[in-house]
Amino acid sequence: MGLHPETWLKVRENGLYCEPGDFFIDPSSPVDRAVVTHGHSDHARSGHRTLLSTAETAAIMAVRYGSDFAGTVQTLTYGEPLQISDVRVTLLPAGHILGSAQVLLDYGGSRVVISGDYKRRPDRTCIAFDPVPCDIFVTEATFGLPVFRHPPDHLEIARLLQSRDLFPDRCHLVGVYALGKCQRVMTLLRRAGYDRPVYLHGALLALTKLYAARGIDLGPFSVLAGLTPEQLKGEIVLCPPSALNDRWTRRLPDPVSAAASGWMRVRARARQKGAELPLVISDHADWDELLQTVEDVNAPEVWITHGREDGLLHALAKNGRHARALSLIGRDEDEEET
């Protein structure tokens, strides 16, 4: 390794800051220059003067914040390098949601990969994570405990469809994050052979249309407007998690409330959400994927941005890797988009 990255990549109040390139990665408040890994709101804030991301992430931000979400926007395709001062910046697929990227930084003879949020299992809505060997791997640890091992997606979707068979007079309401989880669940349903229209809460429509416009096959979908409870019996309806127990649900025929999230693995968490049918479907790496990814990129040193870092720190140290927690604030804690 050349110049140790801790001399040029630093934790500031706003997040990770690359000094020689004078830019932040996923800053938590408006800055002059930002590189944004993906469109979830704890990573992509509006109001930066200049912003660098994938074209998909920029399109997502435009849908969420309006077209003036940043001063000037520059986009990169995956693998296309960009020189910022002496730093070479490359975006690589992270497999998290549409447009999600890892940020690869080459400077002073050393290489850092900031993975953003990522997962390793197949997802039809985005390109798979691309592991790149590096000196320092910066990772999340949302599910950084060995209790989190996500089951195969198709088994979880099968549970949803079985429940639908058992309760044909009710509708199934699935709480999903508007960006990523919603569209992934739709592709999983299609893959399981479900061909009815998927009904959406209004808050999910714009981003779902964006996914469809980007060529992702989601099958038929529509909002609920004009449908009677009678017509919705037996149907699958998606809504944001916050709407699961909201007054909005009163228009639905005795809904079975389901929630799709990695947190559903732990029963107390699932119960907190009031889900009758918790589905363990996550867009984050589980415990095995976190450890496997560190092996794949073979980094001698790992920085952990956020999540349950204690377990991961311990396991990495046992495997002879140097690991440290950055404890970036404002990330995750299971709110809207993990």
Added chain:
Amino acid sequence: MQHFANLLDALSFQPARNAKLRLIEAYLRTTPDPDRGYALAALTGSLDLPNAKPAVLRKLGTDQLDETLFSLSYDYVGDLAETLALIWQPTGRRNQPSPSLGEVVEKLEAATSNEVPALLTDWLDLLDPTGRWALLKLITGSLRVGVSARLAKTAAANFGAVALEDIEEIWHGLKPPYRELFSWLSGLGEKPDRLNLSFRPLMLAHPLDENELAQLKPEEFRAEWKWDGIRVQAVATGGERRLYSRAGEDISRAFPDIVDAMAFDGVLDGELLVAHPMEHEEVQIAPFNELQQRLNRKAITPRMLADWPAHVRLYDILIDGEADLRPLPFDMRRQHLEDWYRRESRPRFDLSPLLPFATWDELAAMRAGARAASIEGLMLKRADSPYLGGRIKGRWFKWKRDPLTVDAVLMYAQRGHGKRSSFYSDFTFGCWRDAGGEAARELVPVGKAYSGYTDEELQQLDRWVRNHTINRFGPVREVSPGLVVELAFDAVQQSNRHKSGVALRFPRIRRLRWDKPVQEADSLDTLLQLIPASKAS
């Protein structure tokens, strides 16, 4: 096992009774013997398996994972069995199907506690996380999936399209995995014979609609007090004795004092009470909360037996020796009961007296005059009615005392479950308490209520709560004091579990007092004065 695990998993997240019934029924329909029988046994608490202690699970966990990771995981999950289920890593995929519930139960029943860890290890390897969780729940005691024995039996009754009473009647003669029962429920076999010691379905009463009284003829009815205890059935034959609760649950173990006194051959119906001995072999019936000290206890101490002596006040006799008296009219059974009682001394038992009356007005006056805490109201029984299991129309009526009421202030609201999950429908109410000093008063919670309002009123309450929220604690909202509600309840009891020191029995909302200023709501003293004097502390 995996199939059963999925059922437990679904049940544990399902709050609605009907949906639970549906889940269990679907399981019974799609699962062969003996698994479905063992499942019914597990759900009704009728399995007797060797228990694995928490230390055994912890050891299995730390064999899997280093101590630090195991502790971090356990801290996060908060449940030992669930933690172990989640962190378990099978040692190499074995080409072997996962065990059936029957296999698990039968092997565990035959195992010594030393053999349990090895069995568990094998099975944990073959099950998925949900399967492992269910297995560990099965072996660590209670399932806690919100299913009562009665609910599970109801699902079995629905599955076989028979009445719940028919199952309860034969239940205590049956043993897991209930092959005979399922053969009958599936329409393949005869109804299993009932055994002598089994529970006979109780005859139950309908609430009296006072408007109906005019059509009823006083001379056709008999009246007695409705005692405030729990309804029981005492069954004794050939030296064996059982005391059953109203739902047919065997509660003999909790009441050795009653069981010891059951020196007879027959089946009796009565009210279980706590009664303190007085002079001349009389007893004084204690308020319900003394009886509560005796319920749901694992260990019964001599002290409990002395402080809260149990007693049965008899209502009816179903069987005397060999004679089944149930087809006889009430008057003849009553005569039989009184003769039976006179035949020899019956410590711990006495008769619920009949109340002579000529007109409904006279009876109403007696009801209005009854002040004892041990009396819930009146029972009216048709003189000519046989003893029929279940709630049969027009035979028995309960005429409860008018409830007590208090004007209380809405303090907290919580969302309901199932159909009510988008409504704030569970409420906590408070009364005023002097907090010392001039005009310093504070509200203290006195009770919770989630019934008694109409659908329309629920909508109004929900809206009011949303507009007057001052604090949120997870699913609970605190509201500004502004709405008075008339709460109805059956009794007030002393309670050291509540800040206010009182607990209300069956509180429900009677009226929303939109008109009443909160300052005029009742004070805690009003409630304290309603607490009946109690002998034991």
